[in-house]
Amino acid sequence: MKISILIKSIIVIGLTLITNTTIAQSSGIQKLLDNPENMYGKTFVYSGAATSIRKWQIKKGFATEADYMLPKKVGILTFVVQDRSSSSSYKAGGWKHSTTSKATKDGTSMVANEIYSNVIQGLKETFSYKGMNLLEVSEYLNTETKRDLYNNFELKDPKILTMFSGITGQGNSGPVIGYRAMPLLSFGTGAKVVKARDAFFNQLELDAILIVEIVMSITGNALYSINSGILYKNPASGTNTIYGDFSEGAGVKITSNLYEKKPTYSDIFVTEEVEYTNKKGKTKTRNEAVGLDPNLYKLVNAVVGANVGSLEKFVLGKK
Numbered sequence: 001m002k003i004s005i006l007i008k009s010i011i012v013i014g015l016t017l018i019t020n021t022t023i024a025q026s027s028g029i030q031k032l033l034d035n036p037e038n039m040y041g042k043t044f045v046y047s048g049a050a051t052s053i054r055k056w057q058i059k060k061g062f063a064t065e066a067d068y069m070l071p072k073k074v075g076i077l078t079f080v081v082q083d084r085s086s087s088s089s090y091k092a093g094g095w096k097h098s099t100t101s102k103a104t105k106d107g108t109s110m111v112a113n114e115i116y117s118n119v120i121q122g123l124k125e126t127f128s129y130k131g132m133n134l135l136e137v138s139e140y141l142n143t144e145t146k147r148d149l150y151n152n153f154e155l156k157d158p159k160i161l162t163m164f165s166g167i168t169g170q171g172n173s174g175p176v177i178g179y180r181a182m183p184l185l186s187f188g189t190g191a192k193v194v195k196a197r198d199a200f201f202n203q204l205e206l207d208a209i210l211i212v213e214i215v216m217s218i219t220g221n222a223l224y225s226i227n228s229g230i231l232y233k234n235p236a237s238g239t240n241t242i243y244g245d246f247s248e249g250a251g252v253k254i255t256s257n258l259y260e261k262k263p264t265y266s267d268i269f270v271t272e273e274v275e276y277t278n279k280k281g282k283t284k285t286r287n288e289a290v291g292l293d294p295n296l297y298k299l300v301n302a303v304v305g306a307n308v309g310s311l312e313k314f315v316l317g318k319k
Contacts, residue, residue, distance in 0.1 A: 067235035071207030108174025156188030
């Protein structure tokens, strides 16, 4: 699938880092999709779906089992790609030389848009199958007040969206157009900021929040993680429970070792041989990235689908 000059223009600085490959799909992702038993049982990391809060609130009379039901309106709070740049270094003549190439912020956002446009229908169907309505930002920000609230909410720690440590250096965070880059960590921690965050979620009038974060190296042609998290509005909200309005949730994550010489999920761009004219006016050929491996979309759908399943088990008290 070609994607509007996805890589050759604004996305990548240091294009040669990915144009030498001729592989059209990630063998790591393909292997994973071919073994769903291993994928759902071992590779996916499930978190947050503990039933302790649910059990305590029911036992203390702050909520009943009937109060715990699957949310009707689930809003996508953010759908964001975090780019981890590629870097290399070598020593020569007593000097250490290092280079870092990374995607532009706008380019990362374009990659996020491409992934989103190929998965959103499948995600909506997954939620609909369980009786939930997955709403895009354009759907739940249905008043000027909500739009202003969403666009102007002050994040307490915005640096976390763009700064990374380790051998990969810095990266850029690009949300899908219309969304803000708002991972949970960007709201900060502590009782006061969490209370402000929950008040913000309540004003959006949603029963649950979905956050999707994809970490990849665009210049390095690799996927590092997909993280799907759903925050569920506490049915005991308004009582004297000690738990907050969005203290309950479930998450599913898939990760790859960032420091592997050959990442597990590499070669995620589809390439095509194209002709170009070099500086000397000669016609040459090279491979350029023209799209993303369609299996990446399947993997995103699988991670979010597993997240929906874990939410259902938690909410309904299933084992």
